[in-house]
Amino acid sequence: MRLHVGCAMWSHRLWPGHRLPSAERLRHYGSWCDAVEGNTTFYATPARDTVESWAAQTEPGFRFVLKLPKVITHERRLTDVGEPLRAFLDAIEPLGPRAHALWIQLPGSFGPADVATLTRFLAQLPRSHRYAVEVRHPAFFTDDRATRLLEATLTAASAEWIPFDTTAFFASPPTSDAERDAWTKKPRVPLRSLALTDRPIVRYLGRDDSTRTVEGWRRWVDVTVAWLREGRSPTMFVHTPDNAEAPVLARRFHDEVRTRVPELDALPEPIPVEPLTLF
Known part of the structure; x- marks a missing residue:
C-alpha cells in the first residue's frame, strides 16, 4: 500500500532546493515528494542523457507522470504520430519503472466525436507502459453518453482518466x-x-x-x-x-x-x- 504525492515541477525559485546546482535539484525534491508531473516533455522530447540524469537522481520507486509531446496530442491530434512517439519512448527508456504513466493530455477541442481516434491511438501503444488520459471537453463531464464512451475506451486499454x-x-x-x-x-x-x-x-x-x-x-x-x-x-x-x-x-x-x-x-x-x- 502506497500513496505517492508530488508537484507540477521539481524546481521553483521559492523552494530551498532551488539554491542547489541544477543537476542536484531533482534529488533534493525527491526527498520531499515521491512523484512529479513531467510537464516539460509536452514542449519537447528530452535528450536521452538528460533522462539518464533524472533516473540517477531518483529512487526506483519514484514516479514520473510524463506528458506526451504536444506534436502528438495537440498538433497531430494522435494521428500519424509514429515517428515522434518512437523518439519519445526511446528517450524515456532510462527511467525504467520510474515512468509510472505516460500522460495523454488532450486539447479542449478534442471531444466525443474524436474518441475513435483515441481508441486507435491507445491500441497502437506498447503494453510496456501504463497510460493516463486527461480530457477537457465539457461534454465528457456533462453528457452521460460521452462519459460512458470515454470510460469504455479507457477501460479497454487499461488506461486511467486523470x-x-x-x-x-x-x-x-x-x-x-x-x-x-x-x-x-x-x-x-x-x-x-x-x-x-x-x-x-x-x-x-x-x-x-x-x-x-x-x-x-x-x-x-x-x-x-x-x-x-x-x-x-x-x-x-x-x-x-x-x-x-x-x-x-x-x-x-x-x-x-x-x-x-x-x-x-x-x-x-x-x-x-x-x-x-x-x-
Missing part, C-alpha cells in the same frame, strides 16, 4: 496576480473522482492561501483513503497558482491520509539544504 480538480480554485474570485493569471488559463470542468484502474492519478489546484487549499482537498482525503482500502495505489499532485508551498502541502496531504490509514508508509525526511558560504 481528473484535474479546479473546483476549489474557481469557488471564489482571484485575490493575487498568480491567481488572476491561473483564472484565465486553467480548465473549468466538473469534479470527477471515479478511478478506472488500480493506480489512479489526481491533479488538484488549490489557492495561494494554504488554508483554503487544505479545505478544498478534504473530499480527496476521503477518496484517497477509500482507494487505499480498496487496494489501489494513488498518486496525488498538489498545485497552487504560485506553487510556493506546493511541496509542503503535498507532504501535508500525505500526512492527513496517513492519519486515517496508519499502515501507510511515511515519506522520507527531506534532505537539509546547507547554507551557502564564502569558503
Whole structure:
C-alpha cells in the first residue's frame, strides 16, 4: 500500500532546493515528494542523457507522470504520430519503472466525436507502459453518453482518466496576480473522482492561501483513503497558482491520509539544504 504525492515541477525559485546546482535539484525534491508531473516533455522530447540524469537522481520507486509531446496530442491530434512517439519512448527508456504513466493530455477541442481516434491511438501503444488520459471537453463531464464512451475506451486499454480538480480554485474570485493569471488559463470542468484502474492519478489546484487549499482537498482525503482500502495505489499532485508551498502541502496531504490509514508508509525526511558560504 502506497500513496505517492508530488508537484507540477521539481524546481521553483521559492523552494530551498532551488539554491542547489541544477543537476542536484531533482534529488533534493525527491526527498520531499515521491512523484512529479513531467510537464516539460509536452514542449519537447528530452535528450536521452538528460533522462539518464533524472533516473540517477531518483529512487526506483519514484514516479514520473510524463506528458506526451504536444506534436502528438495537440498538433497531430494522435494521428500519424509514429515517428515522434518512437523518439519519445526511446528517450524515456532510462527511467525504467520510474515512468509510472505516460500522460495523454488532450486539447479542449478534442471531444466525443474524436474518441475513435483515441481508441486507435491507445491500441497502437506498447503494453510496456501504463497510460493516463486527461480530457477537457465539457461534454465528457456533462453528457452521460460521452462519459460512458470515454470510460469504455479507457477501460479497454487499461488506461486511467486523470481528473484535474479546479473546483476549489474557481469557488471564489482571484485575490493575487498568480491567481488572476491561473483564472484565465486553467480548465473549468466538473469534479470527477471515479478511478478506472488500480493506480489512479489526481491533479488538484488549490489557492495561494494554504488554508483554503487544505479545505478544498478534504473530499480527496476521503477518496484517497477509500482507494487505499480498496487496494489501489494513488498518486496525488498538489498545485497552487504560485506553487510556493506546493511541496509542503503535498507532504501535508500525505500526512492527513496517513492519519486515517496508519499502515501507510511515511515519506522520507527531506534532505537539509546547507547554507551557502564564502569558503
